[in-house]
Amino acid sequence: MAEEENTLxxxxxxxxxxxxxxxxxxxxxxxxxxxxxEIGINVVDLGLVYDIWIEDGSTAVIHMTLTSPACPLTDLLTSQTESLVMDLDGIEDYRINWVWSPPWGPQFITEDGRDQMRALGFSV
Structure with missing residues (x-):
């Protein structure tokens, strides 16, 4: 079932x-x-984080996507996430559920993210 959730x-x-x-x-x-x-903007303002919840009182479950399923930076983003999340008081474990539906698009970028992108010269 977990495989199915990752794609659906x-x-x-x-x-x-x-x-x-x-x-x-x-x-x-x-x-x-x-x-x-690649973009220089955090994953929350890019709209890559779809949801976060806690299981069993101390496991962070992070549902997120990438700008593309072929993104070569999965390991780097996972490493950054692990470093930051596992440093939080009360978190004993974490899991990233990579989500591909709905596919990411610029409509998911927050207003702060759009401002940051404009400052970097992107047209959004």
Whole structure:
């Protein structure tokens, strides 16, 4: 079933306690420091992070995509994520669920991300 979820999109969010919600917010904040090196913008503002939740009280589950399924930077983004997320108090493990549906497009970029891209000379 996990293979199927990776290709069909983000599964339904499980019930989250208040502590889980707060920890997921901390994970999301940490993900602002994970930068796509090809574009120079963080993965949250690029719209690559689709959802984050906590399982079993201490495992961060990050549902994200890439700008392209053939992106050569998967290992680098995974390494950055591991370094930042595993440093958070309360996180004992993490998992990235690579999601390909819906496919990423510029419509997912946040307004802050668009401002950053314009500052770098991109037309968005």
């Amino acid at each position: 999109g983000v599964p339904e969010r499980p019930e989250q306690s208040a502590a889980d919600e707060q920890l997921a917010i901390q994970v999301e904040e940490a993900m602002y420091d994970v930068v796509d090196p």
